[in-house]
Amino acid sequence: MEQSPLPGSSDLPAPTPVQLIEAILFVAGEPVTVTELARALELPADAIEQALDQFAAACSGRGVRLQRDADRVQLVSAPEASRVVEHFLGVQAPARLSAAALEVLAIVAYRQPVTRAQIEAVRGVDSGSVLRALLARDLLAEGGRLETVGRPILYVTTVEFLRQFGLGSLAELPALDLPAILTGEGAPPFSNQPDADCA
Numbered sequence: 001m002e003q004s005p006l007p008g009s010s011d012l013p014a015p016t017p018v019q020l021i022e023a024i025l026f027v028a029g030e031p032v033t034v035t036e037l038a039r040a041l042e043l044p045a046d047a048i049e050q051a052l053d054q055f056a057a058a059c060s061g062r063g064v065r066l067q068r069d070a071d072r073v074q075l076v077s078a079p080e081a082s083r084v085v086e087h088f089l090g091v092q093a094p095a096r097l098s099a100a101a102l103e104v105l106a107i108v109a110y111r112q113p114v115t116r117a118q119i120e121a122v123r124g125v126d127s128g129s130v131l132r133a134l135l136a137r138d139l140l141a142e143g144g145r146l147e148t149v150g151r152p153i154l155y156v157t158t159v160e161f162l163r164q165f166g167l168g169s170l171a172e173l174p175a176l177d178l179p180a181i182l183t184g185e186g187a188p189p190f191s192n193q194p195d196a197d198c199a
Contacts, residue, residue, distance in 0.1 A: 017041060017051040018058065024076070026182065031072035031159055068169040069159045079166025100130045105139060106160065110176055113143045113154035131155065139164065 020041055025032060038048045043076050052073060056066040059078075065135075067076045083170050086092075097105070104127055119127050134140040143156035155172070167173065 017043060017047060018055045019052050021048070021055055025066075025073065025075035028074070031067075031069065031074040033071050034073070035071070037073075065168055067159065067162055069162055072159065074159065076163060081167075094141075098130075099135055101125070104130045104134060105157070107172065108155050109138055109157050109173055110163070112156045113146075115146055115152040115154060117152060120154070 021037060024037060024040060034045055034048050034052070037043075037047045037052075041048065043051075051172060052066065056068075056118055057064050063078050064080050065076055065078050067074045094110055102124075104115075104119055107122050108114055111118070116127060119131070131140065135142075138160040140155050140161070141158045143154045145151040146154055161167075162169065
């Protein structure tokens with residue numbers, strides 16, 4: 001049995017790629033890759049990228065934002081609306097992050113992917129407990145293994161990190177003059193004393 005079209009639907013203009021992307025992200029509820037969008041809309045990836053740029057610009061000053069983490073995009077509420085949204089949902093504000101946790105997050109955000117040893121070389125103290133706490137809070141994730149002796153874990157930030165800090169993508173991080181240690185030149189002496197101030 002053939003379904004009859006909605007009244008007046010033949011008079012509606014065809015939706016634009018921007019409108020279709022907005023609809024898909026609205027119903028997805030989780031990050032969607034550019035490849036998935038291209039497949040769903042039957043468009044090349046560069047057309048999807050252009051539509052995403054247009055959509056992100058259109059969201060400026062609205063209650064929603066386009067959040068991007070590498071190849072994944074997601075529709076999220078605007079950071080300036082967080083208090084009202086949390087109140088509406090009955091969500092308690094998350095516990096504040098310690099200074100040690102913020103240090104580790106900054107190192108990973110600006111240098112990712114990065115190993116625990118690289119983090120500890122910058123901080124000068126054992127960071128294992130802070131890393132475990134940040135992994136548990138889904139602010140950091142394991143992003144693979146470094147191809148070297150021992151194959152240490154590489155840490156990266158997550159979509160939750162972007163959400164908690166109100167960022168659309170890592171490109172929105174403030175510019176920072178990285179000290180020589182972050183660019184691989186020199187390292188302070190390492191202490192194996194654990195942080196007293198965990199996340």
